[in-house]
Amino acid sequence: MKRDRHGLTRRDTSALEVAKLYYERGLTQQEVADSLHIARPTVSKLLTHAKDRGFVQVAVVDPRENDQQLTEQLKQKYRLAEVRLVTVAGRGPMDLRHALGRTAAHLLEELVREGDTVGISWSNTVAEVAAALTPQPVAGVKIVQLRGDVPGNAKARQIATTYRQFADAFDAPAHMFHAPSVFATFEEKQTKVAEVSVGEIIRLGIDSRIAVYSVGSTDNGSVLFSSDCLSPSEKEFLLANSVGDICSRYLNERGQICNPELNGRTLGISLPDLRHKEQKVLVAGGPEKLAAIHVAASYGYANRLVTDVQTAQRLLTL
Numbered sequence: 001m002k003r004d005r006h007g008l009t010r011r012d013t014s015a016l017e018v019a020k021l022y023y024e025r026g027l028t029q030q031e032v033a034d035s036l037h038i039a040r041p042t043v044s045k046l047l048t049h050a051k052d053r054g055f056v057q058v059a060v061v062d063p064r065e066n067d068q069q070l071t072e073q074l075k076q077k078y079r080l081a082e083v084r085l086v087t088v089a090g091r092g093p094m095d096l097r098h099a100l101g102r103t104a105a106h107l108l109e110e111l112v113r114e115g116d117t118v119g120i121s122w123s124n125t126v127a128e129v130a131a132a133l134t135p136q137p138v139a140g141v142k143i144v145q146l147r148g149d150v151p152g153n154a155k156a157r158q159i160a161t162t163y164r165q166f167a168d169a170f171d172a173p174a175h176m177f178h179a180p181s182v183f184a185t186f187e188e189k190q191t192k193v194a195e196v197s198v199g200e201i202i203r204l205g206i207d208s209r210i211a212v213y214s215v216g217s218t219d220n221g222s223v224l225f226s227s228d229c230l231s232p233s234e235k236e237f238l239l240a241n242s243v244g245d246i247c248s249r250y251l252n253e254r255g256q257i258c259n260p261e262l263n264g265r266t267l268g269i270s271l272p273d274l275r276h277k278e279q280k281v282l283v284a285g286g287p288e289k290l291a292a293i294h295v296a297a298s299y300g301y302a303n304r305l306v307t308d309v310q311t312a313q314r315l316l317t318l
Helices: 010-024 029-036 040-052 068-078 093-111 124-132 156-169 186-193 196-207 232-241 260-264 271-275 287-298 309-315
Strands: 082-086 117-120 142-145 210-213 244-246 249-251 279-283 304-308
Touching (some): 010 029, 010 040, 029 040, 068 082, 068 309, 082 309, 093 124, 093 210, 093 304, 244 287, 249 287, 287 309, 304 309
Antiparallel strands (some): 244 249
16 A cells, blocks of 8 residues: 555545544534535544544543542542542443553553562452553563462453563563462461562562552452452451451451461562552552552552542542
């Protein structure tokens, strides 16, 4: 196909002409068709072509997401370095996760710098962050797994895809240990940690400058809580005593580990190590996560928060 010195085909130039008349001049599709002596369906097709080629880029500016008063109040209340807000188009949990992921991806692209190690704690929300990332020209980055997997999880392929998307976006290796989040005994976990490859990845996670995670809830919407990793009695205890988990570590309303024995069997970054991170990016929203977000932000487990406007408003009432 013949192209000019700008790499444009004849269809490209026609699409640009139509797009300028429609978007810049404000003509209707019929007026564009009459002006150029072409059929109206042709105008529609050329506008679609212009979008597909990237000649037309649509940006939706929602003033609610730039509520400076709300973000400043949250920053002061929780001593956060940054808060980014999202509004959700749609009513389902996937709509919320998609909005959170898109905004968190933009934040992460700004934070990551040359030579960084970025720790990732997989969740459905963090998977949306990965999906929204775009290739970044940053050298020497490493991606590292911060918590164990959930054996038998139907999302195993999605989990692997999430780490690969992070790695692809930053042209980085992904360091994963492929081990359970929770072991049957403390001794079994320690045996796993003693493996050289696993121990090295855990140390990488501890040394990472950036951690990206979401909080989990104590209900069956949580991948870990609904799994066989936890016994029925443990789930009953957590329902009564925990607000949710951070990197598979279940906390109470005072920000403390609520089941030390379970915590001892859990593989992943410890909460003290997470607290000492330079950048702790919490991506979470929705009423079921409210208490866990409040605890994570109150007790130093996050210094950058991406959440929805409704959750942000509710946080100020706690």
